[in-house]
Amino acid sequence: MTVAGRLGRLPAARDPRVPRMADYVRAVAPSGAIRWGAAVASWPMALNDRLGCCTIAGVAHAKQMYGVIGGAERVMSDAEVEAGYRRFGYAPGNPASDQGAVEEDVLRSWLQDGFVIGGVLDRIEAFASIAPADVAGVMTGLSVFGAVYLGVVLPAYVREQDVWHVPAAPSAADLAPLGGHCVLAVEAEPPTGPDSCLTVVTWGALQRVTWGWWLACGEEAHVIDHPDWTRPGSLSGVDRAGMRAAMAALA
Structure with a gap:
């Protein structure tokens, strides 16, 4: 897969009040x-081929996967994705307003106001951050919470890669950033070698x-405490109340 859609994650704006996952897990x-x-049988594009709404697409993909695992899948419609994106300044018919969003702002909105998904108002219970360099933390977050909401900067070289990896001798043009992107980690292999991978939506x-x-390219990582995530035993080591x-x- 190469770059098939739009970007839209704005630079991280970290709120020091957001808890760290390591303090509660x-x-x-x-x-x-x-x-x-x-x-999950199939994933929606969630308008991210036409709009820089990757942060909202990440919400749609997370909710879909939580529902599939929990037994009640709900898919965010394109109209619901657009309505969610409008909270962050997008105005339909005005391309200049398609500026993307900050991940923590999107998660805070999901917490406080909720997003309508499949015709139902959906809210999360909490979210927490993981240091991007903490590979074990990302693995733990994925194992415990079912997904990790990631923020990356895409370099130009990914345009031609089936598996995104750092090339051995990239040129300056290869390293030129295409922009920020939000993806959702849903699978992972233990980091035992150079070919070990995360799988993202x-x-x-x-x-x-x-x-x-x-x-090399990850800038932020967040776990989500969603009421649909009821995988037996996965949350046994989590201070959810805290x-x-x-x-x-x-x-």
Whole structure:
């Protein structure tokens, strides 16, 4: 897969009140592969081929996967994606307003106001951040919470790559940034070698990226405490009450 759609993640604007996952999760990184995304038959584009709404597409993909695992899939319609994106300045018919959004702003809006998904108002209970360089933390977050909402900067070289990876001798043109993008991690292999990968959802499809690529291009990572995520045992090492109490500062 190459670049098949629009970008739209604005630079991270970290709020110091957002809790760190490591302060609330006692679980350790799993030793085997994680394959939550395999349960989903197909992923919607969520307008991200035409609009820079990747941050809202990430919401749509997360909700879809949580529902599939929990037994009640709901898909965010294009109209609902557009309505969500309008909160962040987009005005239909005005291309200049299609400027993207900040990930933490989108997650805060999902927490406080909710997004309409499949005709139903949907809210999360909490969210927390992971340091991008904390590979074990990303694995743990994926294992415990089912997905990790990621922010990356795409370099030009990914245009021609089936698996996103850092080339051995990239030119200056290869390294030129295309822009910020939001993707949702739903699968991962343990980082045991240079070919070990995360699998993310982007532009209506699964995309493999090496862990080395994530370390080079990843800028932010967040886990989401969603009421649909009821996988038995996955949340046993999580102080959910503490995470949710920390959210009161954001409200």
